[in-house]
Amino acid sequence: MKFAKRTDWPLSSNRITVAMEDLRRDGAAVLDLTESNPTRCGFAFPNEMILKSLGNEDNLRYEPLPQGSVRAREAVGGYYMAKGFDVSVENIILTSSTSEAYSYLFRLLVNAGERVLFPRPSYPLFQFLGDLNDVHLDFYTLTYTDRWGMDFDQIRRNIQTDTRALVLVNPNNPTGSFVAKKEKEWLNALCRERNLSIICDEVFGDFPLDPTAQGVSLVNNGDVLTFVLGGLSKTLGLPQMKLSWIILSGPAALVKTARERLEIIADTYLSVSAPVQNSLERWLPLKDQIQGGMRARLKRNLQFLKEKARGGPCRLFEPEGGWYAVLKIPPTLSEEEWVLKFLRKDRVFVHPGYFFDFDDEAFIVVSLLPPEEVFEAGISRVLKRM
Ligand SMILES: Cc1ncc(COP(=O)(O)O)c(C=O)c1O
Structure with missing residues (x-):
């Protein structure tokens, strides 16, 4: 049986995914700073208004x-x-x-x-x-x-x-x-x-x-x-x-x-x-109601990150918009080694820069959408580790 070449993607899990799966299996509580699914970030959606219109004849x-x-x-x-x-x-x-x-x-x-x-x-x-x-x-x-x-x-x-x-x-x-x-x-x-x-x-x-x-x-x-x-x-x-x-x-x-x-x-x-x-x-x-909560979260998390990163070992490349922030981290380890370390030692999950194809190392990317307490605890642990 031959499959189309366009689907010849590597199907094995990478080291970060395997480490995440191991932690989940052990029931470890991981602070997920990659979370960018708004329906999992604890926002107060106008649920009734959203669902009501689905009952339209x-x-x-x-x-x-x-x-x-x-x-x-x-x-x-x-x-x-x-x-x-x-x-x-x-x-x-x-x-x-x-x-x-x-x-x-x-x-x-x-x-x-x-x-x-x-x-x-x-x-x-x-x-x-x-x-x-x-x-x-x-x-x-x-x-x-x-x-x-x-x-x-x-x-x-x-x-x-x-x-x-x-x-x-x-x-x-x-x-x-x-x-x-x-x-x-x-x-x-x-x-x-x-x-x-x-x-x-x-x-x-x-x-x-x-x-x-x-x-x-x-x-x-x-x-x-x-x-x-x-x-x-x-x-x-x-x-x-x-x-x-x-x-x-x-x-x-x-x-x-x-x-x-x-x-x-x-x-x-x-x-x-x-x-x-x-x-x-x-x-x-x-829109304004939903975006209001999201914007407040993004602003607060970004402000926290700016204050914490100032004068520290990593440099924040400030975003002009969107849901993410990029941090340049010390190249003393590869991105993958850093991300695995944050995961295994600190129980914090961040994206390695290579996930987004940065031209050089070492970067990490965090979502600004997680609830403030998750974001602040995760960022504090990551910065302390560096
Ligand atoms: C730049 C960009 N475009 C599009 C999408 C996906 O949008 P959709 O869910 O509408 O496919 C994403 C999702 O993260 C994105 O980052």
């Missing part, structure tokens, strides 16, 4: 529409209107997740073996999304000087004749860096010149952390065919509801063709459930 009817129901897309349009963007309903396509949105876009834009440029360090799922869609991954590096910025020369050098798109994560996971205005303008000029589309993942866009950051959105980017991604997993902290969206913009003729083709891709799967679509107009207005 409209959920008993099936009206398949490839782009998603008009009312659900109007709700997404309203969400952007509140952010100051006038997004037309016809340029919104609903998907069941951001990962699915990436897959739709790779199927739309890239022939087998052609290339897409991704940021590094970044979201660990990109390699799998690339493999599953026969996309060759190339990278551009984000480097930290006074902030995490792009190396324009490197981006230019890494574009090949068969590069089809450039991916931005805005703000990026895990560096927390937004796309700066100057970067957007430069990228627009480059992508226009080289005929590339832009895929801009803005799932963390509602979570700025640094009030002085100069980030810009790529919604309604007029110059280049652009696809902005957003969704409920981060905007409402409801990943289990499985609803995301793609916002199209760019030159009108290109947008029209892209929309017509995406419609056929989406029509092939029709993956967004009716109950979730029908609930959207009731769920999105809960």
